[in-house]
Structure formats: structure tokens, C-alpha cells
Amino acid sequence: ETGVTQSPTHLIKTRGQQVTLRCSSQSGHNTVSWYQQALGQGPQFIFQYYREEENGRGNFPPRFSGLQFPNYSSELNVNALELDDSALYLCASSLTGERETQYFGPGTRLLVL
């Protein structure tokens, strides 16, 4: 059984640029959620994707957007990067019927300069 994977592991961007982060869900998991974790804090929910549609969103502006593909993998896109977007971005996958129980990937560390 393959766990949740994310790419890239690290990324450096400059303010105003756009970034795409990728996530492959655990085998059989059809729900993907994205979180932002600032240094020294707990993860904050960005949004969730189920059946290729956004299915719940946290308190993040529209420049944070996502996609889910038929194979359940997902992308997180952030436009017009700001310095405060520097964080660890975590992807988590879960099963229908047990979406509360999430399995996390190793994260992508984004640094915005």
C-alpha cells in the first residue's frame, strides 16, 4: 500500500509568482485535503476535494485554488505569492465514509522571498 506522496519537497519563489504543489493520495483514498502549517503552529485547513470538486474551504483567499484528478491526485495552486505564504503545505487523504481520519504526506516547504 502506497502512502501519501507530495512534490516537490522544497521550493523557493519570489513575491508575486505562482506555485503549484502536487499530491498523490494513499491507495484507495478518494478525498484529499490541503493544509498550511506556519512555523511553530498547527496546520490550518485550506480546502478539501472529493470527486474532483471542492468540498469545503477554510479561511483562505481565492488565490489559493486546487484541482483533483480522476486518479484522486490533487494540486494546490497559489497565485500572487506573498511573504506570509511561506509555510509547510500538507496534503492529507482519506476514505469516503471515514473522511475524518486523514493520512498525511511529508509536506512541501515553500519559501517566498
Add this chain to the structure above:
Amino acid sequence: AQTVTQSQPEMSVQEAETVTLSCTYDTSESDYYLFWYKQPPSRQMILVIRQEAYKQQNATENRFSVNFQKAAKSFSLKISDSQLGDAAMYFCAYALTNAGKSTFGDGTTLTVKP
């Protein structure tokens, strides 16, 4: 809105001893789960233990157990026979049943002394 509070930013324990990490939460819902996650410096968030709110019995997973006090909205984690590998940041989290959104506390950094 649901909130999760971890009042101990840092804790330390001697190897082989027992430590308890505290967590309180606030919700008006009745159907939910509580979780403890471990995040080592390698940063991968690992599920340690989960508790369904409807279950009276406290969850246990090997050396890890919880004390779930639903009326008090308290959910503490006990680690017995602490090992060096237990050193990590521990997060308490809340999620509504079958919802893919978890609310996390700010974490407790656990140090294990040899």
C-alpha cells in the same frame, strides 16, 4: 466554531517514564472524532490515536492511551514507557464525523531525556 487548545507548549520526560499531554476543545456538535498526531522533525504528520466521541471507552494503541472526558471537553494523551523516538511535536485535532476538515491545536513539543 470549533477550537482546540493545547496549553503546554513544551513537555519533557525521562526515558522509560510516563508523560501526559493535555488538550481541551470546544464544540456544540455531538458527532465527532478527536485525534493525536505526532510530527517528528522530519515533519511527516503521523496518526497516533483516535477517539470517537460516542464511545465511552478510552482508546489505546500500545504505549499510547487517551483520557477522554466528554463533558469537560478534555482529551489528554498518555505515553507510557517513553522512548527516545517519541520525541516530536504532538498535535491534538478535532473533526466532525466523515468531514475531511480537521481543526488542530498549536502543538506540544515533547523532549525525551536519556
